[in-house]
Amino acid sequence: MKRPFGQHFLFDPNILKKIIACGGVTREDTVVEIGPGLGTLTKFLSFYAKKIIAIEIDKRLIEKLEGILSSSSNVEIIQADAMKFPYDTIEGNFKVVANIPYYITTPLLFRLLEFKEKITDMTLLMQKEVAKRIAASHGSKDYGVLSISAQFHTRPELKFMVSRKAFVPPPEVDSAVVHFNVSPFPLYPVSDEKLFFDIVRTAFGQRRKIISNSLKKFEGIGNALADSGIDPGLRPEKLSVGDFVRLANTLK
Ligand code: SAM
Numbered sequence: 057m058k059r060p061f062g063q064h065f066l067f068d069p070n071i072l073k074k075i076i077a078c079g080g081v082t083r084e085d086t087v088v089e090i091g092p093g094l095g096t097l098t099k100f101l102s103f104y105a106k107k108i109i110a111i112e113i114d115k116r117l118i119e120k121l122e123g124i125l126s127s128s129s130n131v132e133i134i135q136a137d138a139m140k141f142p143y144d145t146i147e148g149n150f151k152v153v154a155n156i157p158y159y160i161t162t163p164l165l166f167r168l169l170e171f172k173e174k175i176t177d178m179t180l181l182m183q184k185e186v187a188k189r190i191a192a193s194h195g196s197k198d199y200g201v202l203s204i205s206a207q208f209h210t211r212p213e214l215k216f217m218v219s220r221k222a223f224v225p226p227p228e229v230d231s232a233v234v235h236f237n238v239s240p241f242p243l244y245p246v247s248d249e250k251l252f253f254d255i256v257r258t259a260f261g262q263r264r265k266i267i268s269n270s271l272k273k274f275e276g277i278g279n280a281l282a283d284s285g286i287d288p289g290l291r292p293e294k295l296s297v298g299d300f301v302r303l304a305n306t307l308k
Pocket of ligand 1: 095097157158
């Protein structure tokens with residue numbers, strides 16, 4: 057059978073409850089779930105949250121979902137593409153809890169962060185490799201542009217791993233749950249965000265090179281590195297987010 061939309065379903069109640077516990081979901085919360093699938097996580101969420109808005113792209117699943125969730129009066133099922141959904145139309149703040157479709161993990165994360173003023177936190181089940189990159193600290197081989205971009209507006213924490221065997225059908229890789237505390241404003245005092253990300257992307261574009269070489273295109277980089285107290289002989293993965301921020305602010 058053809059499986060579009062990254063459909064790998066979870067049925068294990070212990071894993072589903074653990075995901076919800078990571079999100080700290082209470083009766084006060086509105087929760088947005090991306091990709092309810094066959095409604096297993098949705099059903100559990102309906103026991104813990106005030107309201108669940110479940111956004112599913114696959115028209116063929118909608119009717120099934122409506123049947124499965126017919127007794128859950130606090131669930132609203134919406135047939136829509138989560139990449140295009142206007143999250144600002146949701147009343148008040150909300151949490152996101154989801155076993156997300158892996159083919160759009162990174163773009164979906166950044167789409168959701170466009171609405172960071174409305175989102176208090178997110179608990180997302182995703183591929184383990186991506187989870188490790190998102191949560192990585194400097195000095196780790198997983199640390200890079202994705203870690204810094206995610207950590208600029210959120211505090212991501214890798215919570216627990218989920219074996220590929222827990223899914224039906226099993227995907228080709230293992231998964232992990234990441235909890236993100238979301239901040240409406242940048243967590244770092246950057247004076248020029250565009251320059252900051254230009255420096256970060258350029259440095260990691262050539263991650264084997266030392267930063268004084270890879271960042272050559274930025275005029276005055278030698279002095280900026282010296283003034284920020286950063287060793288020009290370092291490779292980019294050795295610089296913390298704070299180091300990149302200091303460098304960008306000094307260069308500016
Ligand atoms: N929540 C279910 C579970 O845990 O068993 C299903 C998770 S499955 C990994 C991903 C779900 O996201 C599928 O139901 C799929 O149809 C849906 N999906 C894929 N792309 C989507 C999109 N762009 N917008 C909304 N839902 C999407």
